[in-house]
């Protein structure tokens with residue numbers, strides 16, 4: 001079976017993991033410092049901005065929301081076509097999502113629809129860069145600025161994506177990244193949050209480590225203090241050395257990962273462009289780090305196509321069921337006014353995309369789709 005995701009674990013990553021284990025300091029330490037520093041360089045962060053590594057993107061989102069002052073009874077505007085981690089992070093703050101619809105072209109937040117949803121309870125807006133292509137974040141930043149709201153970019157799919165020439169994280173307000181098991185850059189599990197300045201980062205350091213006032217210099221030197229204060233609620237969200245070591249080894253290849261993925265997406269588009277039963281994604285791949293290739297299958301054919309592809313040995317995914325379909329969230333404000341999300345939610349189909357594929361695999365995937373629509377393979 002051709003899998004949907006296949007993380008690239010090579011000899012360098014194996015060695016990085018073994019080296020980190022040999023170090024003997026398995027908790028947060030020098031590898032985490034190096035990972036944070038190298039990510040900050042990769043994301044071209046200006047000197048005032050800070051990147052804080054954590055154990056998942058869900059944790060990053062939770063900390064970013066708390067940093068935005070989101071608390072019980074508040075509302076956070078987010079596309080319903082988003083990851084459950086976002087909805088849970090909002091819930092962890094005691095707040096509720098407010099769902100906004102998406103654009104037909106990029107399947108990300110539609111800025112035109114945001115302002116009417118803002119209420120006195122709104123504290124923040126989440127902008128998801130769906131699939132890894134750039135969302136219309138600058139329009140959202142303008143709206144948020146007008147209303148005094150914080151903006152959190154969910155860049156879980158978009159490690160390395162550039163928006164108007166600048167990497168996500170290097171501009172704007174806050175940005176959250178995921179390095180989980182299937183992401184383009186994996187730490188097995190890992191995440192990061194970028195905040196605009198050192199003062200906000202100082203709030204996040206204890207928050208990621210059970211509220212403890214452990215000096216970073218000490219932790220980053222593979223040691224810890226036994227005398228410390230706890231002055232606020234904190235969480236066990238820190239990243240461990242082993243995971244950071246794996247992330248560091250992956251980061252060295254990020255440029256190649258992303259250029260390969262763009263190439264594969266373009267080949268899929270080429271092989272599928274004339275298939276009448278599917279809609280290929282618009283080629284917004286320049287400057288993007290693509291996590292998943294999202295085909296659309298209108299006309300109710302998705303389950304049949306998925307079954308046919310499975311028979312041909314090709315696995316597919318759905319990212320995701322929109323949030324307004326879950327029992328817990330179906331009554332959220334905005335949940336009944338999402339015509340694009342509701343339709344697209346039945347059409348999206350994730351095709352296999354990895355950092356190193358052969359053209360043959362891509363041809364096999366495309367042929368399995370073409371044969372469903374009784375079209376010959378292009379090879």
Ligand SMILES: Cc1ncc(COP(=O)(O)O)c(C=O)c1O
Nearest residue numbers: 056057058083085156178179180
């Ligand atoms: C858009 C988005 N946000 C957040 C998350 C949560 O990330 P993590 O698994 O690192 O907690 C994911 C995970 O797939 C995601 O795709």
